[in-house]
Each structure stands twice: as structure tokens, then as C-alpha cells.
Amino acid sequence: MAPRYDAVVVGAGFGGIGAAIQLDRLGLGDYVVLEREDDLGGTWHVNHYPGLAVDIASVTYSYSFEPNPHWSRLFAPGAELKKYAEHVADKYDLRRRMRFGTEVRGARWDDNEQQWEVSLADGEVLTSRYLLAATGFLSQPYTPPFPGIDTFEGKIIHTTAWEDDFDVTGRKAAIIGTGATAVQLVPELAERAEALTVFQRTPIWVVPKVDAPIPAAVRTLFERVPATQQVARMVNTTMLEALMVIGVLHFKQAKPLNRAAGLLAKAHLRTSVRDKRTRRELTPHYDFGCKRPTFSNAYFRAFNRSNVRLETSSIERITPRGIVTADGTETEIDTLVLATGFNLWDVNFPAIEIIGRDGTDLGKFWRDNRFQAYEGITVPKFPNFLSLNSPYSYSGLSYFTTIEAQMKHMGRLFGELVRRGETTFEVTERANTEFLDRVTDKLGSSVFYGGDCSTARSYYFNQHGEAALLRPNSTVSTYRHAVSFPLDDYRYGATSIPEVPSA
């Protein structure tokens, strides 16, 4: 039986939108995008806490083929990203393919029919030739199991479930977590709350954010002469690339650059925070880059306010009216903000149950073996499956470099399928192993293994202590691979034909 769809895409964030655009370009137009939320935009739909803004300059954090000359600032506020996602979806006429409020339970490869069966939470089953998971990296919010949290009588709010009409004015609030989200939110809460206690377990590196409104004249120039925005994108992307490739991936060879970034962050801290003890407590004791660095001109300064206090004693339990720390003190609060991030490695890889050939469960495979995916996109035993948010898939600092490289990978792979007149592909074990060996070897030079990351508690590392998230390549080389990977890294045709073992 022919499948109902050419393809099912899970997730209507920027990854899913890019994949959908590419499916249309490849002539696989009969697809559906399934989205558990009630609208598109992924991260930028879910997150709308005060202070939310992109922290990669907007000229780079956007599709290269769909520049937006209307960004109001160098680092656009979150709402503009959501609007941009809507604009792109409308321009490419993707909305009619999207089904919102549709939760995918899991997907199973049917070897007889050479197609995927995708099960939805409401019991419906869809069949499709290809399956693309675009479920994002940071899409499974995490709430730590603090003892007593259920007894808390005040307001609890996770940053991913912000209520826009919630007003912290006059409240005694606490925020748990000091990741990139808290760095944006703390200054906003500090301005309104009567008292704000910031519970920090691990300090974060913060460098100044070179942000400003984009003057109307420049926006007009970007609109009338798009090449000018392309130049701005190239300059900014090159700077980010240097930071990532030289400072993080080639840490061993270029320690001074990494050290310089750390010194810049320390100088920023020294000039921003008056109290010596607070400064000491805000100073990270792991190398710059072990954890995603953040950018802010307001975060450190918030700790100078008389209504803001930094708490570094670890959280023991939560009571009906406060938080008790290991030193025995209780901080009385009426509002608890959880900026505790996301669970990547336990529930996000993969975000849904995926059962491939021979009943292989992707989550179990990754956990029992090593987290792996050829070119960060395909896995042996999972035919006709593209996992867009895979181990070793994230390349560069802007997510859009990853998305666009994966779109190119799709172009080459599906082009070959058409050329051969086939409809099924599967990456070979050999190609997958070689890729894993290559990235493992390259990561040896990175800050993750060459630097001191022991106290970073970084989500770049999985439960086995492997830095299996970022692809250790320049984005240029990721693109090069995407358009030139050896075509015989895949098998084409029905998966019941066994793979010929390599000599």
C-alpha cells in the first residue's frame, strides 16, 4: 500500500520550517508538519518571558535565503523571531501543511511496506515514506525534583510557560538557575520585584553584548540593497566562526584566544558588580566555552541593586513559604521562577519513540551504545529517517547554519534517490562508524576535553561525560560535507537487501 504522505515532519520550529521548504523544492510536496504546540515557531513560540532576545546577531540568526531587513535591533527581541517564523511560513505557504496541537507518540518503520507508521496521541496513525524529526534541542523543559516543591503555596512559573499577564511587581521572588535564560530574565525581575533572590549552583561566563537599535536608514538600505545585509551577515558569521572554531574547537592550539574571552568576561564582571564577595561568587571556575557563554550588559549590574541577593548555598528543600538551603537558612518567597532549562540527554534524544528496522529503538540504541548520527542526521537501521536534532549535528553558533547544511544534505540524498529511481535510503554502518571516529578524534582538541570543564555542569556533555552535541567542524566544512558526502555512504533500495560488509 502506498503511504498516505511523502513525508511527516515532526516540529514546526525553524528546523521543521527549513525541512518543509526543502521538501517542496525537492518535489516531495505531499507532506504534513505535526506540531504539539498551538502555533508554529518552536522555541520562539514557547518562550516569551520578559527580556527574551536572540543572542546571536539577527543578520546571522535567520535563513540566508530569506533575509529580514526589518530587525529592530542587532539582537532582535523574541517576538520578532516569532514574527519572522510566521512570515517565512506564510511566504512559502507552509501553514496549510501544518497540524497544530498534534502530539506525536512515536513512529515505527514498516519493513514490508517500506514506510513509517506515525502514531499520534489521539490514536490516529499516519503512514509516510519519509520521517523527519525536527523536535529541537531545547524543547523538553526541566524542573528539578526539589523535595517539597509540591507544598509551595505561592506562584511557581517555569520560563517556558510564562504567563504574559503575570506581574512580579511587589513580590518576594526567587529565581533558580543562572543559564542564558536567567541572564536575560534576572534584570527584568529585579526592576519590578520587591525582593529577588537568585539561586546559583554554577556561575556562568557572561561577556558584554554589543547591541543597539538598527537605524531606519540602515534598515532601508538592507531592504533596497540586500547585498549590504549579506555583507553584514558574512562579517558577523565570520566573527562567530572564529570564536567557535578557534576558541572552543581548537582550544589546544589556540589557548590564548580562549583565555582572552575569559579575561573579557572577568573584566566585565569587575566593572559591573560593586560587591567583592558577589563578584567572587559570580566567577566561573571552569574554562570559557565548556558551557554556552552568554551575552548581557544588564545581568551583572542587577546584583548591585538593594533588592537583589545572590544565594550560592545549595537548595535543600522547598517549604510552603520558601526555600531552605544547605546552610540551614530559609528564604521567604511568594514567587518561584524556574529558569532550570531543559533535559537534553534523557528525554530529548530522541524526543519521541522511534523504532527502526529489526525493532531497533533509537533511544535505547543511543543509550546502550554511544550517541551518534552520520553527519548528525542519519542512523543505521533507521531507513528513510532524518533526525535533524541529533548528536554531533549542531554546527557553528547559529542554529541556522545547522539547518541550512541539513537542507543541503537532503538535496544531495534525495537527488540521488531520484537518479536511481529508488525510494528507500539507509546510511551504512561503515559510514556511520567512520563519522563517529572522525568527530571523536577532532573533539580531542576542543575545550571540552583539553580544557577544564569538570565543574561546568554543561548540557554539551551527556550522561556518559561525552561532549556529543556539537559537531567539531567549521561551518564551512560542514557545508562542504553536506554537498559532497560520498553517495555510497548510503544504501538505496529496499532495506530487506542485506548490507555488504566492508572488506
Ligand code: NAP
Ligand atoms: P540552562 O543553561 O540549562 O540553565 C539551567 C540552569 O538551571 C542552570 O544554571 C542550572 O544550574 C540550574 N539548575 C538546574 N537544575 C538545578 C538544581 N537541581 N538546583 C539548582 N540549579 C539547577 O538553561 P537555560 O538558561 O534555559 O538556557 C538553555 C539554552 O537555551 C542556552 O544555553 C541557549 O542555548 C538557549 N537560550 C538562548 C537564548 C537566546 O538566544 N536568546 C536565551 C535563552 C536560552 P547548573 O549550571 O549548576 O546545572
